Amino acid sequence: MLPLHGLLLRTPLVELRVPGTAELLRLGEVAADGVHDAAIMPFQVPWTDLPPAERARSVVQNTWAQLGRNTPGDWGIPFAVFHDGEPVGHQRLRARNFAVTRTVGSGSWIGRRFHGRGFGTHARAAILHLAFTGLGADYAESGFHTDNLASAAVSGKLGYHRNGEEIGAVKGERAVTVNLRMSKEDWAPPFPIEIEGLETCLSELGVDR
Incomplete structure (x- = not known):
């Protein structure tokens, strides 16, 4: 088992952990049931267009x-x-050269049948707390396509600031991404968040205390 399998984040609503094989298969079933409205494509890589299996x-x-x-x-x-x-x-939660940049990024999805229940907000808050409080990050970056109102709402609720736009193409059509950034000074946990099992992961994440 990898050290990351012992890392646990907990909020009043959700727990985040690296899934074991059986849990991962169940997570795949959640994706197969649907992730978002077919009228939008919130991802740069349109993986949700794949058949369910x-x-x-x-x-x-x-x-x-x-x-x-x-x-x-x-x-x-x-x-x-x-x-x-x-x-x-x-x-x-992801990072490159974290020891130098002290900057993280993130990406997420919640199964469509679970939308509107606060799971996305709690999950994002949990990884922000891990980044700023657990790892000592200086900045967290994110972004959303302009038609992805749910992601925009979560980001605004947690304290990100707009940091420019990028114009790209998704499925052959123009897609505008709003870039976001948050500093450690901006971060204030909106509810209690617990972190367990971090110490054994630090060297794997390039963090030297």
């Missing part, structure tokens, strides 16, 4: 691949988001 497989494969390629200078933590012991979505 392939969508589930991609969740499993991408999680294993992330854990397999992690180094202290380039890492991602592929958390599953759990509510009452069952997976409801995914929240990743």
Whole structure:
């Protein structure tokens, strides 16, 4: 078992941890059931357009691949988001050259049938607390496509500031991404957040205390 498997984040609503095999398979089933409204595409890579079985497989494969390629200078933590012991979505925290940049990024999705219940807000708050309080980050960056109002709402609620825009293409169509940034001075936990099992992960994440 990797040290990251012992890392646990807990809020009053959700728990975040790197899933074991059985949990990861159940997380794939959540993705197969649907992640977002078909009228929008919130991701740069449109993986949710895959058929359900392939969508589930991609969740499993991408999680294993992330854990397999992690180094202290380039890492991602592929958390599953759990509510009452069952997976409801995914929240990743990532960084390159963290020891120098002290900057993290993130990406997430919540199963569509679980939308509107606060899981996304609690999951993002948990990884921000890990970044700023646990790892000593100076900045956290994120972004959202202009048609992804749910992501914009979560980011605004937690204290990100706009940091410019990028114009790209998704599925052959123009997509505008609003870039966001938060500093450690901006961070104020909106509810209690617990971190367990971090000390054994620090060297794997390039953090030297």
